[in-house]
Amino acid sequence: xxxxVFVTLKPSVLDPQGKAxxxxxxxxxxxxxxxxRQGKYFEISLDPAMDISDARxxxxxxxxxxxxxxxxxxxxxxxxx
Amino acid sequence: xxxGVVVFPGSNCDxxxxxxxxxxxxxxVDFIWHKETDLSGFxxxxxxxxxxxxxxxxxxxxxxxxxxxxxxxxxxxEGKFVFGICNGFQILCEAGxxxxxxxxxxxxxxxxKHVNLKLENQNTPFTTEVDPARVLSIPIAHAEGNYTCDDxxxxxxxxxxxxxxxxxxxxxxxxxxxxxxGARSNIAGICNVDRNVLGxxxxxxxxxxxxxxSNDGRDIFRSLTKAIAEVESAA
Numbered sequence: 001x002x003x004x005v006f007v008t009l010k011p012s013v014l015d016p017q018g019k020a021x022x023x024x025x026x027x028x029x030x031x032x033x034x035x036x037r038q039g040k041y042f043e044i045s046l047d048p049a050m051d052i053s054d055a056r057x058x059x060x061x062x063x064x065x066x067x068x069x070x071x072x073x074x075x076x077x078x079x080x081x
Numbered sequence: 082x083x084x085g086v087v088v089f090p091g092s093n094c095d096x097x098x099x100x101x102x103x104x105x106x107x108x109x110v111d112f113i114w115h116k117e118t119d120l121s122g123f124x125x126x127x128x129x130x131x132x133x134x135x136x137x138x139x140x141x142x143x144x145x146x147x148x149x150x151x152x153x154x155x156x157x158x159e160g161k162f163v164f165g166i167c168n169g170f171q172i173l174c175e176a177g178x179x180x181x182x183x184x185x186x187x188x189x190x191x192x193x194k195h196v197n198l199k200l201e202n203q204n205t206p207f208t209t210e211v212d213p214a215r216v217l218s219i220p221i222a223h224a225e226g227n228y229t230c231d232d233x234x235x236x237x238x239x240x241x242x243x244x245x246x247x248x249x250x251x252x253x254x255x256x257x258x259x260x261x262x263g264a265r266s267n268i269a270g271i272c273n274v275d276r277n278v279l280g281x282x283x284x285x286x287x288x289x290x291x292x293x294x295s296n297d298g299r300d301i302f303r304s305l306t307k308a309i310a311e312v313e314s315a316a
Contacts, residue, residue, distance in 0.1 A: 066142070069182055071174075071180075
């Protein structure tokens with residue numbers, strides 16, 4: 001079993017790194033590229049015997065307490081059996 | 082009176098802080114390894130600059146889980162003095178001892194230079210000896226010093242006088258041009274509501290010797306020393 005955690009800056013928070021990446025992509029000549037925002041992705045392997053809802057509860061807590069800073073970031077958890 | 086300087090793996094301004102306290106403030110000081118939990122005997126703890134845990138995950142995010150941090154929370158709750166400089170400020174925000182967060186500089190660069198600072202609140206244990214009419218020259222050295230917080234937090238900071246230092250020009254005017262990193266409202270340093278916890282991005286411990294270009298940082302350490310002496314004489 002695996003958990004995936006996506007951490008992204010809150011929409012209200014400016015992302016200068018995303019902006020710089022966007023600028024580079026623009027300079028390559030791609031059209032139709034809107035906003036680019038940078039985030040973080042975590043893969044966490046879990047004991048297959050674990051109860052899926054217990055796993056979700058734990059990972060949500062880890063995401064909130066460690067992986068993301070809730071002052072500036074949002075997170076999303078996916079559990080794969 | 083005794084100062085403590087916390088040492089995390091990756092701290093690199095710990096010796097500067099120790100040097101300033103022992104040589105220029107002239108007070109006893111000890112290093113505190115991050116695995117220590119006993120802070121009895123200390124009156125003030127400095128969380129120094131550097132790259133605790135290599136800045137992994139986010140600056141200050143992992144240091145927050147070191148054993149010493151729970152003790153520092155208790156220490157602060159007792160009203161004792163906690164002073165976070167640069168990475169120390171980032172750690173205090175991550176630990177929830179100060180509100181808000183420090184993000185990547187707006188211009189993305191690591192900036193290392195002297196900046197001008199305006200004192201916004203003299204009525205804190207860290208600033209009673211700082212002349213509010215003077216512009217302070219103190220260096221910054223960071224890539225993640227862009228202070229941010231939500232509107233409600235910002236309003237509270239203003240109402241409670243928690244904004245202690247702002248980036249300004251040489252005349253003391255707080256302008257966009259004088260903002261080195263995009264920090265909200267030019268914020269360079271804030272304190273908690275009780276004013277016994279201060280965090281700032283500039284490095285006053287690097288501005289305590291004329292030979293290094295400025296000794297404006299001394300007034301901050303002198304203020305803190307005076308505050309500790311007042312607590313001791315009241316006891």
